[in-house]
Amino acid sequence: MQRTRTSRLAFFTAHPGGRPPVRLCRVYQQKTIDSYMELSFNLIAQQLVTGLALGSIYVLVGVGLSLVFGLLTIVNFAHGAFFMVGAYVGVFVFAKTGNFWICMVAVPLITGAIGMLVERVLVRPLYGRGIDYPLLLTFGLAYVMMDLTRMAFGVQGEPFEAPEALQGAVDIGIGMFPLYRLFLIAVTSVILFALWLFLEKTRFGLIVRAGARDPLVLRVLGINVSTVWLAIFGVGTGIAGLAGLLAAPMRGVSPEMGVPILIEAFVITVVGGMGSLGGAIAAGLLVGVVVSFTTLFRPELAEFSMFALMAITLIFKPNGLLGRKGLMG
Amino acid sequence: MKTKNTFQSPVLAFLGKQPALAVMALLAVFPLIFPFHSLAINILLFGLFAAGYNLTFGYTGKLSFGHAAFFGGGAYGCGILISQYAIAWPLALGFGVVLAGLIALLMGLLAMRTRGIYFAMVTLALAQCVYFLFFQANSLTGGDNGLRGVNVNTVNLGPLKLDLLNPLVKYYFMLVFVAIAIWLINRILNSAFGSILEALRENEHRARACGINVEGTRLLSLVISGMVCGLAGALNAINLSTVSIDSLSYHTSGQVMMMTLLGGMGTFFGPFLGAGIFLGIEHVVTGITERWQLIVGVIFIILVLFFPKGIWGTALARYKK
Numbered sequence: 063m064q065r066t067r068t069s070r071l072a073f074f075t076a077h078p079g080g081r082p083p084v085r086l087c088r089v090y091q092q093k094t095i096d097s098y099m100e101l102s103f104n105l106i107a108q109q110l111v112t113g114l115a116l117g118s119i120y121v122l123v124g125v126g127l128s129l130v131f132g133l134l135t136i137v138n139f140a141h142g143a144f145f146m147v148g149a150y151v152g153v154f155v156f157a158k159t160g161n162f163w164i165c166m167v168a169v170p171l172i173t174g175a176i177g178m179l180v181e182r183v184l185v186r187p188l189y190g191r192g193i194d195y196p197l198l199l200t201f202g203l204a205y206v207m208m209d210l211t212r213m214a215f216g217v218q219g220e221p222f223e224a225p226e227a228l229q230g231a232v233d234i235g236i237g238m239f240p241l242y243r244l245f246l247i248a249v250t251s252v253i254l255f256a257l258w259l260f261l262e263k264t265r266f267g268l269i270v271r272a273g274a275r276d277p278l279v280l281r282v283l284g285i286n287v288s289t290v291w292l293a294i295f296g297v298g299t300g301i302a303g304l305a306g307l308l309a310a311p312m313r314g315v316s317p318e319m320g321v322p323i324l325i326e327a328f329v330i331t332v333v334g335g336m337g338s339l340g341g342a343i344a345a346g347l348l349v350g351v352v353v354s355f356t357t358l359f360r361p362e363l364a365e366f367s368m369f370a371l372m373a374i375t376l377i378f379k380p381n382g383l384l385g386r387k388g389l390m391g
Numbered sequence: 392m393k394t395k396n397t398f399q400s401p402v403l404a405f406l407g408k409q410p411a412l413a414v415m416a417l418l419a420v421f422p423l424i425f426p427f428h429s430l431a432i433n434i435l436l437f438g439l440f441a442a443g444y445n446l447t448f449g450y451t452g453k454l455s456f457g458h459a460a461f462f463g464g465g466a467y468g469c470g471i472l473i474s475q476y477a478i479a480w481p482l483a484l485g486f487g488v489v490l491a492g493l494i495a496l497l498m499g500l501l502a503m504r505t506r507g508i509y510f511a512m513v514t515l516a517l518a519q520c521v522y523f524l525f526f527q528a529n530s531l532t533g534g535d536n537g538l539r540g541v542n543v544n545t546v547n548l549g550p551l552k553l554d555l556l557n558p559l560v561k562y563y564f565m566l567v568f569v570a571i572a573i574w575l576i577n578r579i580l581n582s583a584f585g586s587i588l589e590a591l592r593e594n595e596h597r598a599r600a601c602g603i604n605v606e607g608t609r610l611l612s613l614v615i616s617g618m619v620c621g622l623a624g625a626l627n628a629i630n631l632s633t634v635s636i637d638s639l640s641y642h643t644s645g646q647v648m649m650m651t652l653l654g655g656m657g658t659f660f661g662p663f664l665g666a667g668i669f670l671g672i673e674h675v676v677t678g679i680t681e682r683w684q685l686i687v688g689v690i691f692i693i694l695v696l697f698f699p700k701g702i703w704g705t706a707l708a709r710y711k712k
Binding site: 381 | 504507509516519685695
């Protein structure tokens, strides 16, 4: 201690007025590298969790899209619009009740009901007419839904804040982390678990799975397929609406919010494999993490990263990670 | 109804025999009977865009949501050379077309690896990727502000000087290129290659069994389609003297798809008719209300539900009955 002090002093005196920095600098550098290393471990861990939270939204949107495609072979181009409608229903219900938890229940129910109405009135006449027609119809529908929303809520976006109980940050061992993002991951896990129970453990789920394999045989067995399809369209759009509500505090609410999420949902479907729920989950999380890390290292490339991932998937696994071959002929 | 049929039949018979000539003749007369010349130019260029799109959607049976990348790519390719490097417009125009063809080739190589309905999703995602690419290349493309200063005011053809600031002159200047493209499309569709395209649309498996290289043919048709759309985009850049980043957006791809379906996919005249009606509706409705997308969306839904062949396709089917 004494020695360093003297030597440092000597160092100083040896260079009066000059910058003594060689040694000091080294100490300084050492310190930044140390703290940087420490920071960077936490940073990477945090970015991973952020990616999972971001991915949760992707998973919900992708699962809804895949569910509808897997059973009805409909590519729902209005899926993003249902996402947007969910957020606006959330804004509306929150303004009326002031309670986020009521929104959590009301949004999927109302959005799902709108979805079922759409299926019954618009999509059903198109069954058996070729795979492109429902796609084109829902594409037009998305424009209509967007403009109706603009008429009802205005062109400007709406602010939407997370409920107070979910604001702030908690220490999760790798530093402070926004509570709301943890909540996203938790809610997504619960929904996926409930969906799994519904599809694997209930009689209705059995019918759904059978219908995804062969709707004709299901019909021969005397099951009313159209009710099943109606319900599944409702479930898929309901989940999309809920995803819209959950994303609202992070992405904001605007009539156009459905367009980027639709494209992102397509990327996820392509990466995960069309009509595969497991694929949608894996791809959603993967895309979330990839985007999150690109944002950390090369923010200007964040938007490209998911497309690059899609291109790589297309080159090496054209059917997606968990896609079945020949599903769409 | 009967009088209408007797009025229509000679026209339809003529159009049926020589679709390319008929379309060219109609387009040549169009601005003389239509008072809004700048709208006429829009219809002409978007008609060409839709005709290029129709090569993919109507004749090959592939639903694409990525054609904005070709249109916008052509527009930026041409616009950047003119505004940033002051290169002569014929070269810039050619470069725009080639660039659009290259984008189509790359996109096709990736998208053709998937089948069926995937194609719509992959082309949409890749077009979005192109959008971000041009958006980020701020110094070259102007990013969010768009590209300005794509000025081609006069065209010197030896002794002839064309003043492009006059909309009517500009229309006929554009029509020359559109006519060449129409002639080429007609030539391609009437060739053996064109028959193969339609064979692919009708039955891919049988075509493959006949020894046709399905992937190669599809890729080539996408590149041709991309180049036609690129030409439309490049001409539009000269027309507007700016290129907006919106020309690469999802909505542009959607618009051209709606135009093609509105007019009648897989028909020669349909895309131009569709572009005319779509832009006409937009022109009229935007004067009344801001919510024109609502009107267009509802019309589109009705079309998909009840007239999937489009206006011209339905008319042709009626006539053939």
